[in-house]
Amino acid sequence: MSRIVVQEDRCKGCLLCTTVCPVDIIVQSDRFNVSGYKVAEVPEADADKCIGCASCALICPDVAIKVYKTPKKKGGK
Amino acid sequence: MIELNEKLVFDRPESVIDRPTHYCPGCHHGIAHRLIGELLDEMGLAEKTLLASSIGCSVFLYNYLNVDAVESPHGRAPAVATGMKRARPDKFVFTYQGDGDLASIGMAEIMHAANRGEKICVVFVNNTVYGMTGGQMAPTTLIGQSTTTTPNGRCQTHDGSPIRMTEIMATLGGVAYAARGSLDNVKNIRQAKKYLKKAFEFQTNETGFGFVELLSGCPTNWKMTPLQANERLQNEMIPYFPLGVYKDVSEDGGVC
Amino acid sequence: MSKQPERIFVKGNEAISRGALAAKCKCFFGYPITPQNDIPEFMSTHMIKAGGDFVQAESEVAAANMLLGAAAAGIRSMTSSSSPGMSLKQEAISYMAGSEVPAVIVNINRGGPGLGDIGPSQGDYYQSTRGGGHGDYRHFTLAPGNVQEAYDLTIKAFDIAFKHRTPVLILGDAILGQMKEPITPWEPEAVDEEGGRDWALTGRTDGREKRLIKSLFLAEGSLAGQNKHLQEKYDSWQDLAECEEFECEDADLIICAYGSIGRIAKSAVRKFRKEGKKVGLFRPITLYPFPNEQLRALADQGKRFLTIEHNMGQMVDDVRLAIRMVADSDFYPIYPGNLPTPDELEEPILNCLEGK
Numbered sequence: 071m072s073r074i075v076v077q078e079d080r081c082k083g084c085l086l087c088t089t090v091c092p093v094d095i096i097v098q099s100d101r102f103n104v105s106g107y108k109v110a111e112v113p114e115a116d117a118d119k120c121i122g123c124a125s126c127a128l129i130c131p132d133v134a135i136k137v138y139k140t141p142k143k144k145g146g147k
Numbered sequence: 148m149i150e151l152n153e154k155l156v157f158d159r160p161e162s163v164i165d166r167p168t169h170y171c172p173g174c175h176h177g178i179a180h181r182l183i184g185e186l187l188d189e190m191g192l193a194e195k196t197l198l199a200s201s202i203g204c205s206v207f208l209y210n211y212l213n214v215d216a217v218e219s220p221h222g223r224a225p226a227v228a229t230g231m232k233r234a235r236p237d238k239f240v241f242t243y244q245g246d247g248d249l250a251s252i253g254m255a256e257i258m259h260a261a262n263r264g265e266k267i268c269v270v271f272v273n274n275t276v277y278g279m280t281g282g283q284m285a286p287t288t289l290i291g292q293s294t295t296t297t298p299n300g301r302c303q304t305h306d307g308s309p310i311r312m313t314e315i316m317a318t319l320g321g322v323a324y325a326a327r328g329s330l331d332n333v334k335n336i337r338q339a340k341k342y343l344k345k346a347f348e349f350q351t352n353e354t355g356f357g358f359v360e361l362l363s364g365c366p367t368n369w370k371m372t373p374l375q376a377n378e379r380l381q382n383e384m385i386p387y388f389p390l391g392v393y394k395d396v397s398e399d400g401g402v403c
Numbered sequence: 404m405s406k407q408p409e410r411i412f413v414k415g416n417e418a419i420s421r422g423a424l425a426a427k428c429k430c431f432f433g434y435p436i437t438p439q440n441d442i443p444e445f446m447s448t449h450m451i452k453a454g455g456d457f458v459q460a461e462s463e464v465a466a467a468n469m470l471l472g473a474a475a476a477g478i479r480s481m482t483s484s485s486s487p488g489m490s491l492k493q494e495a496i497s498y499m500a501g502s503e504v505p506a507v508i509v510n511i512n513r514g515g516p517g518l519g520d521i522g523p524s525q526g527d528y529y530q531s532t533r534g535g536g537h538g539d540y541r542h543f544t545l546a547p548g549n550v551q552e553a554y555d556l557t558i559k560a561f562d563i564a565f566k567h568r569t570p571v572l573i574l575g576d577a578i579l580g581q582m583k584e585p586i587t588p589w590e591p592e593a594v595d596e597e598g599g600r601d602w603a604l605t606g607r608t609d610g611r612e613k614r615l616i617k618s619l620f621l622a623e624g625s626l627a628g629q630n631k632h633l634q635e636k637y638d639s640w641q642d643l644a645e646c647e648e649f650e651c652e653d654a655d656l657i658i659c660a661y662g663s664i665g666r667i668a669k670s671a672v673r674k675f676r677k678e679g680k681k682v683g684l685f686r687p688i689t690l691y692p693f694p695n696e697q698l699r700a701l702a703d704q705g706k707r708f709l710t711i712e713h714n715m716g717q718m719v720d721d722v723r724l725a726i727r728m729v730a731d732s733d734f735y736p737i738y739p740g741n742l743p744t745p746d747e748l749e750e751p752i753l754n755c756l757e758g759k
Binding site for chain 3: 193194195196197199206209213214215216217218219220223226227228229230231232233234235238239255256258259263
């Protein structure tokens with residue numbers, strides 16, 4: 071599986087990442103960061119849908135998204 | 148749930164300093180910075196890079212890139228970069244300029260640095276507005292676009308027409324490479340990086356002057372949300388400023 | 404070892420160019436304007452021969468900013484111009500002063516204001532000594548009085564620039580620039596061509612910390628701190644002020660004049676001395692820092708002063724400031740547009756001597 075980590079103190083809530091996610095799992099949370107921005111997140115229920123494409127990270131103007139990917143195991147998911 | 152063999156496949160490039168930027172939410176400068184940082188790392192240029200920064204929102208680029216830098220007066224970065232490159236020809240020298248800086252007050256400097264074929268790179272961020280000073284009309288402001296100095300919209304007969312810099316650059320003998328990209332979506336961002344890489348290579352292989360224009364959003368001064376700004380970029384800017392490579396001497400035989 | 408002394412017969416402009424090459428200047432950025440054209444013309448071939456680089460810029464604005472770039476990279480660099488072009492260079496000079504970049508700038512002063520003429524003038528004294536651009540700054544200003552001194556002071560200018568991390572201005576005029584005289588060129592020993600190794604932009608080679616050369620100070624208190632730092636630097640230069648005192652010891656009247664006018668005034672002083680008249684010459688060589696203490700010492704001896712300039716009265720302000728507690732100075736202007744002669748200076752000097 072893959073996942074993203076949003077560095078919340080850097081996120082400015084611009085939501086550009088939400089427009090490019092091919093599986094449409096990034097949303098604006100209800101949390102404000104120290105700068106007063108409502109940060110982007112992947113709700114836990116959708117976490118396993120991430121395909122690790124890094125589109126969100128590519129468009130993030132604040133380099134606030136890290137992307138992790140787990141190589142597929144042989145013969146399985 | 149973290150799996151043990153997972154790999155970090157996307158992270159901040161080393162050349163981009165780990166600190167918050169002063170840019171507004173949705174501003175595309177940060178994307179351009181990151182693309183440059185990635186290329187400096189991938190091409191092994193960071194330790195030989197000298198940056199001539201400009202005036203405008205991007206003046207603080209020197210706080211975000213981990214390279215030697217000098218602050219240039221408004222519009223003069225191509226002249227400052229010329230001086231640096233002539234003084235230290237073995238270094239990698241680039242400027243990073245906005246549309247007011249490059250296409251208005253700095254028009255003479257960009258034209259002649261390009262025409263001399265200085266072996267430098269120029270990254271030109273075009274968001275059709277003076278950002279730092281509060282959203283005044285820029286030389287690239289579109290006809291009808293409302294700014295703080297064209298509150299009723301830019302009028303062609305009164306204010307002139309938006310300047311297409313990449314097309315102009317392509318006509319100059321010293322220019323080895325001129326391309327226009329956009330930072331509005333993933334495909335265009337990937338393409339923009341390829342343009343930047345090509346321009347950088349034209350310096351590292353000592354061919355000539357490389358110019359890359361990057362269409363960018365300025366949600367604050369356009370008085371839009373970042374998502375609306377991206378739509379404007381796609382629907383209004385790209386049709387007037389078409390994307391693509393306008394000159395590439397590796398395809399037509401080089402500059403003299 | 405220095406080379407064997409040889410004599411060459413050159414214009415002031417060429418002497419400045421040769422002095423720069425002797426000082427291991429490696430980049431020159433120029434733009435055509437009379438009467439300084441001999442400098443970029445000379446440099447266009449000789450700088451390349453010397454292993455440096457020459458660029459004919461698109462404007463004086465660009466030339467000065469190229470200078471900023473090359474000098475920020477730690478390379479000994481120079482530009483030159485004449486008065487209208489100097490107005491355009493002030494932007495970059497302010498940035499160089501503000502970000503402490505060492506460079507040498509030459510102004511072969513011509514008549515003004517506006518386009519003026521291409522003849523000699525000292526009309527740029529204020530611009531040259533007050534920080535000609537925006538903001539609070541000063542830079543060294545050296546005023547050679549003859550062609551040999553033009554050569555010597557150009558070599559010195561590079562050392563001052565790098566020692567104090569400042570732009571240095573060499574202020575000549577159309578007389579000095581266009582006049583040919585025999586000079587003895589010399590090579591300075593042990594020029595440190597990497598004089599900026601602690602601050603210059605050379606790339607983060609070997610992973611050193613990045614370097615930043617800037618004049619923007621936005622954080623609270625930081626610009627005030629920078630201005631204080633700069634002012635302390637300028638104050639520390641006062642001890643380095645230089646002047647020529649000629650026949651001053653027993654003089655009743657001291658003529659204060661610099662550059663070409665200083666030289667013409669010297670001829671007048673010689674003539675009066677032959678007639679037994681007690682006249683001396685005080686010729687500032689550094690216009691900034693101005694030789695206040697040397698002048699004040701003469702004023703303390705009860706001498707009288709007459710300032711003569713090829714302008715409508717600019718250096719006389721500095722003369723009066725230097726001696727204000729004990730004396731005053733009369734002033735005689737040579738209007739820019741007129742060519743001064745020693746004879747022309749006799750009457751005002753005589754009038755002063757006789758207390759008219």
